[in-house]
Amino acid sequence: MALQHPRNPFSCARRAVAEEVFSAETARVPTHALPPGEMPGEVAYQIVHDELMLDGNARLNLATFVTTYMDQYADRLMAETLDKNMIDKDEYPQTAAMEMRCVNMLSRLYHSPDPDKATGCSTTGSSEAAMLGGLALKRTWQKKRKAAGKPTDKPNLVTGINVQVCWDKFANYWDVEMRLVPMEGDRYHLSPEEAVKLCDENTIGVVVVMGSTFDGSYEDVRRMSDLLDDLEQRTGLDVPIHVDAASGGFVAPFLDPDLEWDFRVPRVQSINVSGHKYGLVYPGVGWAIWRDADALPDDLIFWVNYLGDEMPTFALNFSRPGAQVVAQYYNFLRLGVDGYRSVQQYSRDVARYVAGEIEAMGPFVLLTRGDQLPVFAFALKDGVENYTVFDVSAALRERGWQVPAYTFPKNREDLAALRIVVRRGFTFDVADLLLSDLRKQVARLETLPAPLVRQDDAGGFHH
Numbered sequence: 001m002a003l004q005h006p007r008n009p010f011s012c013a014r015r016a017v018a019e020e021v022f023s024a025e026t027a028r029v030p031t032h033a034l035p036p037g038e039m040p041g042e043v044a045y046q047i048v049h050d051e052l053m054l055d056g057n058a059r060l061n062l063a064t065f066v067t068t069y070m071d072q073y074a075d076r077l078m079a080e081t082l083d084k085n086m087i088d089k090d091e092y093p094q095t096a097a098m099e100m101r102c103v104n105m106l107s108r109l110y111h112s113p114d115p116d117k118a119t120g121c122s123t124t125g126s127s128e129a130a131m132l133g134g135l136a137l138k139r140t141w142q143k144k145r146k147a148a149g150k151p152t153d154k155p156n157l158v159t160g161i162n163v164q165v166c167w168d169k170f171a172n173y174w175d176v177e178m179r180l181v182p183m184e185g186d187r188y189h190l191s192p193e194e195a196v197k198l199c200d201e202n203t204i205g206v207v208v209v210m211g212s213t214f215d216g217s218y219e220d221v222r223r224m225s226d227l228l229d230d231l232e233q234r235t236g237l238d239v240p241i242h243v244d245a246a247s248g249g250f251v252a253p254f255l256d257p258d259l260e261w262d263f264r265v266p267r268v269q270s271i272n273v274s275g276h277k278y279g280l281v282y283p284g285v286g287w288a289i290w291r292d293a294d295a296l297p298d299d300l301i302f303w304v305n306y307l308g309d310e311m312p313t314f315a316l317n318f319s320r321p322g323a324q325v326v327a328q329y330y331n332f333l334r335l336g337v338d339g340y341r342s343v344q345q346y347s348r349d350v351a352r353y354v355a356g357e358i359e360a361m362g363p364f365v366l367l368t369r370g371d372q373l374p375v376f377a378f379a380l381k382d383g384v385e386n387y388t389v390f391d392v393s394a395a396l397r398e399r400g401w402q403v404p405a406y407t408f409p410k411n412r413e414d415l416a417a418l419r420i421v422v423r424r425g426f427t428f429d430v431a432d433l434l435l436s437d438l439r440k441q442v443a444r445l446e447t448l449p450a451p452l453v454r455q456d457d458a459g460g461f462h463h
């Protein structure tokens with residue numbers, strides 16, 4: 001974000017001052033203990049600024065789903081609101097009002113049956129929103145069990161093994177057993193048929209992912225719901241669905257409006273979405289949206305004073321930045337439905353184009369094509385033995401591109417792939433630069449006698 005940094009603090013005259021301060025005993029900056037004394041702001045600025053040069057370039061980061069480009073008006077608004085605390089609803093009532101308007105807009109976008117009573121909140125990201133969604137499922141299940149005089153000590157949650165780490169955290173922090181459906185063959189996400197087999201009276205819900213982080217594919221919410229309807233008919237078990245739409249929640253409504261994955265499916269009780277992914281806001285905002293007020297148990301809600309009124313809140317954090325929520329509201333106003341559609345359509349067009357070009361290069365096989373999320377994964381064809389996807393990732397890194405390579409989980413640990421996430425700001429022009437670098441590097445890698453980077457040397461999958 002282009003905040004108002006002092007411009008070029010090391011102009012010639014200033015450089016002399018800074019160099020003097022910086023000489024002798026301050027020549028080495030302490031990194032693990034507080035320095036004993038002060039230093040001029042411009043010196044400290046330059047030290048921090050210089051060190052950050054070693055970070056990757058955010059715009060060349062094709063690993064992240066998180067927004068790396070906003071326009072100048074968003075930058076300006078965020079700079080103006082950096083001091084606002086989201087929890088101070090009484091002091092910043094208009095920021096609070098914008099948050100509620102965003103919840104209303106999302107509730108309508110997701111076809112809530114009663115959007116006038118929209119239920120939801122902003123969060124730090126999808127991780128917090130997932131925790132809240134999961135907690136509501138757990139509490140609802142506990143209440144039903146208690147009312148029936150049944151034990152509540154063994155809750156479980158059913159998901160695909162491809163779920164994002166936030167669900168492992170949820171299960172760990174709140175003592176819920178994770179029941180994971182493994183991958184099989186060329187199925188890299190949840191199988192509703194396998195998921196339903198894992199459900200029992202202790203299942204608090206099934207998480208269905210709209211946009212798997214491994215390959216950008218959508219899971220089938222409608223099919224999952226149909227199979228759970230069938231389970232209910234057969235056994236009486238009523239298992240709800242939470243949709244993890246961290247990325248897809250801002251893609252599917254605009255590009256695939258007929259796809260029924262949201263509250264149009266009655267079994268869907270809650271949805272999490274990352275404002276800072278395809279919601280197009282810089283890192284720090286997500287949303288948790290419930291189908292209606294009944295889907296969120298009252299006893300999870302705390303009340304805070306808001307303009308002399310009591311206002312409900314449900315969150316893990318107390319203080320949180322308000323600027324991201326303001327920026328989300330700005331985006332909603334600025335882009336509207338048409339704007340979001342055209343931004344995401346452009347990203348999908350770029351993703352499909354890059355995927356097609358990579359497929360045509362020869363050594364690669366596509367696992368997905370960028371036609372759901374604007375994200376796709378690709379692997380090396382069988383028979384390519386003298387270099388690995390980890391070599392390809394390292395070779396691209398030489399030119400500044402960050403394209404992660406990673407192995408898949410159970411039962412496809414044998415599969416190693418690369419993934420490209422196309423986001424706003426990744427244009428056809430930039431895509432052509434990436435493709436040209438990839439072609440050059442592949443030609444070089446093909447002359448290798450043996451791989452340079454093997455799977456064991458490469459890091460794990462962190463996204």
Ligand SMILES: *Cc1c(COP(=O)(O)O)cnc(C)c1O
Pocket residue numbers: 065124125126127128130164166209211212213244245246247274286
């Ligand atoms: C990114 C992601 C998350 C975590 O979201 P944050 O907003 O980074 O906390 C959860 N689920 C899925 C499917 C994701 O892609």
